[in-house]
Amino acid sequence: MTPDPVPPCPVPDAHRRLMDCHAQWHLLHESYYDPDVFRLNLNSLVPNLRNVTWLLQKRKAVIPDFETWYPQFQQSAASSEIMKWVVKSRNRITKESDLELLSSSRVVWIRDWLQRAEGTASFEPRKTTPEILLTLYRNGVPPVGTATLKRRWVDKALPDWELLAATSEAYARLSQLVWTAHRAFGIERCDLPDRSTECVTSALADSLVRLPCMHLAQSELQTHISMSGGVYEEEAKRFDFDPEKMEEAAVRYGELAYPVSGPVENVPGFMAMARTMMERDGSHGTFAFLYSGQQQVAVRALQFGDQQSKILIFEGIADLVESTRADGVVIIGESWTALQTEKEKELKTVFFPARDRLDRMECLTVYALTRDGRHAELVSMVERGENGETRCAEPMDVSFEAGMNTMVPIKLRWADMQKRGI
Ligand SMILES: [Zn+2]
Numbered sequence: 001m002t003p004d005p006v007p008p009c010p011v012p013d014a015h016r017r018l019m020d021c022h023a024q025w026h027l028l029h030e031s032y033y034d035p036d037v038f039r040l041n042l043n044s045l046v047p048n049l050r051n052v053t054w055l056l057q058k059r060k061a062v063i064p065d066f067e068t069w070y071p072q073f074q075q076s077a078a079s080s081e082i083m084k085w086v087v088k089s090r091n092r093i094t095k096e097s098d099l100e101l102l103s104s105s106r107v108v109w110i111r112d113w114l115q116r117a118e119g120t121a122s123f124e125p126r127k128t129t130p131e132i133l134l135t136l137y138r139n140g141v142p143p144v145g146t147a148t149l150k151r152r153w154v155d156k157a158l159p160d161w162e163l164l165a166a167t168s169e170a171y172a173r174l175s176q177l178v179w180t181a182h183r184a185f186g187i188e189r190c191d192l193p194d195r196s197t198e199c200v201t202s203a204l205a206d207s208l209v210r211l212p213c214m215h216l217a218q219s220e221l222q223t224h225i226s227m228s229g230g231v232y233e234e235e236a237k238r239f240d241f242d243p244e245k246m247e248e249a250a251v252r253y254g255e256l257a258y259p260v261s262g263p264v265e266n267v268p269g270f271m272a273m274a275r276t277m278m279e280r281d282g283s284h285g286t287f288a289f290l291y292s293g294q295q296q297v298a299v300r301a302l303q304f305g306d307q308q309s310k311i312l313i314f315e316g317i318a319d320l321v322e323s324t325r326a327d328g329v330v331i332i333g334e335s336w337t338a339l340q341t342e343k344e345k346e347l348k349t350v351f352f353p354a355r356d357r358l359d360r361m362e363c364l365t366v367y368a369l370t371r372d373g374r375h376a377e378l379v380s381m382v383e384r385g386e387n388g389e390t391r392c393a394e395p396m397d398v399s400f401e402a403g404m405n406t407m408v409p410i411k412l413r414w415a416d417m418q419k420r421g422i
């Protein structure tokens with residue numbers, strides 16, 4: 001059987017220009033530490049982002065239903081800070097002057113889940129970690145916790161957005177627009193050839209999810225250092241669902257129905273799966289499932305060294321929440337729990353994380369939170385038998401406190417996204 005031929009691109013000018021933008025975005029990223037080249041690349045990328053819509057409009061006579069769906073895009077673009085910035089910046093670049101670019105380093109100091117501080121500092125691009133630490137100590141940052149350094153390019157006219165994030169967001173909106181144009185012709189992919197850069201393909205997105213390659217490239221520009229010295233390199237491992245593997249797993253674990261509703265509604269289903277796996281395997285990894293509505297948009301396997309690396313990994317999940325436009329998160333994993341001591345109850349604090357305590361108890365937890373504030377959490381206590389067998393007790397519906405900390409970076413991000421209108 002020969003595969004169906006790929007249809008020709010119905011809007012080749014606009015689509016090719018969109019692919020140019022993708023390639024140019026990577027050039028912008030690569031020139032991040034070279035101010036002049038960065039400006040040069042930005043000056044080419046921004047007008048091209050603008051041109052995608054123009055090239056599409058030129059073909060409006062031949063695109064089905066153009067008058068129906070294009071005004072919808074125009075309406076959403078008119079209320080988007082980023083799309084308005086693209087239009088204005090294009091005019092500034094081509095008619096008046098350069099954008100007013102500012103370069104700085106954002107330092108995020110995190111002591112624990114609840115204590116964090118952010119500030120702006122100017123570091124030489126190639127400063128060594130000990131030199132940076134010394135500067136931070138001199139500025140009164142205590143030698144505990146971690147510091148994340150992010151180099152930032154910002155346009156004065158768009159102060160809340162780092163420019164790689166801003167252009168990546170504009171690209172996502174345009175990619176969805178070009179996808180809509182293809183859908184108007186009844187197709188979802190076309191024959192435009194891929195470029196030499198592996199990720200620059202003619203694939204289009206039907207949602208506002210930012211490209212994974214752009215997400216990854218941006219996260220490469222930040223450094224996590226321990227305030228007591230050393231660099232952290234922990235990251236969440238990408239975990240793609242493979243239907244075949246899911247089937248294999250289903251056979252291995254018996255009748256497991258994969259939960260398919262929204263994050264909060266899926267908590268009991270995920271707990272049932274986790275208990276089965278735990279009783280069969282005697283252990284369970286930690287996973288983060290990100291949702292947009294009822295659709296799962298990303299899954300990550302999480303592995304932590306110490307408490308600090310756990311915090312940094314959840315900061316990374318918050319980045320992914322923004323890139324994938326997730327509005328719901330489910331965390332599944334094996335963890336430790338311990339009863340608060342009388343002193344802790346009295347002072348309303350926790351002196352030691354449960355994992356560090358002698359009276360700790362092993363449990364499976366599944367908890368979910370959505371951007372609109374709905375949440376659910378189930379805990380199942382794990383009992384180990386003498387012969388190595390594992391039993392998971394009937395799940396308990398508990399207060400959200402236990403999972404609250406790990407959700408702090410995600411909640412902060414949703415609040416920040418709200419502020420930036422996304
Ligand atoms: Zn096309």
Ligand SMILES: [Zn+2]
Pocket residue numbers: 022026199200211213214
């Ligand atoms: Zn790419």
